[in-house]
Amino acid sequence: MGRIRVTGLSKAYKQYPDRWSRLAEWLIPFSRIRHQQHWVLRDVEFEIAPGEAVGIVGANGAGKSTLLKMITGTTRPTHGKIELQGRVAALLELGMGFHPDFTGRQNAIMAGQLLGMQLEDIEALMPAIELFAEIGDAIDHPVRTYSSGMQMRLAFSVATARRPDILIVDEALSVGDAYFQHKSFERIRSFRKAGTTLLIVSHDRSAIQSICDSAILLKDGRMAMYGKPETVLDFYNALMAEREGHMVRQEMLSGGQVQTISGTGEAGILCVRLLDDAERPIEAAEVGQSVTLEVKVEIRQDIERLVLGFLIKDRLGQPMYGINTHRQNQALDNLQAGERITYRFAFVMGLGKGNYSVALSLSRLDSHLDQNFEWRDFGLVFHVINNRREDFVGCSWLNAQTTVSRDTESNRLERTP
């Protein structure tokens, strides 16, 4: 249960030169084909094993929504096949089909019936739905009196009242308040643990990285990449900044990570090192150790302005700390070809133990989207170890200074007014 197999999937919309040609095609038997096919998705092929979580990324118009619509069954593919095993639930447009004049309860029942449930099934689930939605008495008020957040809460609760074998999510999670976002994400996580196959479309990098086993990159209706989320997202990130005369290169590093290097190449990174106090390069740093990140840059063509940025990411790709010389008012102007620059960032290692990678960017401005000379993921990989400090939990070392005092009878009296 929960397997998704997509083979040779393509979708084209018919485009007629004018309205009459469609009529002609309908009415004249055996007439020639009068429409053109506009392909939005071509030859998509993948298989998702039960219990796997896969993210779909891609620019607007790359075909993500069309792909999801075909998998949920609202649109039919032009070619190809989709095989699904098990019960599918989709969180596409939450709250669709809610009738404003009916109460939340009546709408919940209706939404359940739209999913093919019988009245008795929904009534049995109703207490759980109410409990999860946390909208209180409002459940018996007309939906037109609801805020959009409340509608979303109710819709999510109905759609996920039963654990599906396959769950399809389309950026729906960005609605609702922070508390409910958290709660709904937690529910999705628990489904996944219980064996639900997950398919998520999102622009939220951290959402995909934290929950998905692999990711699919769609570009212009084709599958551009299928692999580990980090690799795919780095590649996607590089594609986003793509310009004329721009290259994207991915290399396998010895550690098994894939390094993505992209950019126009007017400036390039020569070497990246992590140094200790004695200027010795290190691969592992102690928590609390003073270290220096050294980056050497070569200028290959004259450029008017250069900003170097770095971003430290944990093993899941979540950002830990990032800064650039623009924000530190250290951007350089009027650089000549052949110049070499050494950047040194000195800091105390305040991260928890684990593996980290450093991504680097050379650009003209604050963001790499405008002019990207070079973007390099996995420019450096290092470990943080903790042999000297107390064994703490988490990714940041806050170096808490602790004082503890026991309340005695006398000072308790002093404090209570």
Place this chain on the structure above:
Amino acid sequence: MLLSLYRSLHDYRGFIRGSVKREFQARYRNSLFGALWPIFNPLSMIIVYTVIFSHIMRARLPGVDDAMAYSVYLCAGLLAWGLFSEITLRSQTMFLDNANLLKKISFPRICLPVIVLCSAAINFAIIIALFLGFLLITGRWPGLALLALIPLIVLQMMFCAGLGMVLGVMNVFFRDVGQLFGICLQFWFWLTPIVYPITILPEWVQGLLQLNPLTPVFSSYQNLFLYGQWPVWDSLLPILVIAVLLCLIGLRLFRQHAGEMVDEL
């Protein structure tokens, strides 16, 4: 194919039942008189026509010199016309009206025409029950021939469903169909003997009106309610054939274009 249609309808019976019920509630939710409105409507029409035709214009049914008889005749025709126009008009827009649902949620599309048919049938049943009450009170109870009502209604609904399905699918791709059918319906109403008895027309026009497949059905209703006569079954054969054909064409169109439909909405 029919089996799979049946199976999806069976799986979604909860949705169908719920939709019909909800449609009913939605119509009367915020009104004071609620379920009385659908009765006021034909009632006012019947009063207007009765007053104009039988009192002001002194129209009499041939052979019956009784103002009440004309009202019964008119009622029989208007009620049946109400059923016809409700199903066809609503089927014609059923896919367009539910565009949002169709685009976002995957459910068997065949539920939509079934919901239209069910809710029309319930509306009709309510009105017919009231009408029968009226006949009973005025001492015009048609007797055993009332049993013929069931096959008549089934036949008419088949015709409506088939026609409605054809129009509904076509209307998604060619919006002109909706406009055109609205106009057709006007002509069709007056080309069917509802307000007037067919016998007042010249012989050759009567022959033309017999080409209208609805004419025999409406005559059957009128004779049933007015005189307690059983329908002439032979006369209903053409519309039966047409109804079956329309249903087949409708289903075929639906199957061919149901997938493409969502792309057009």
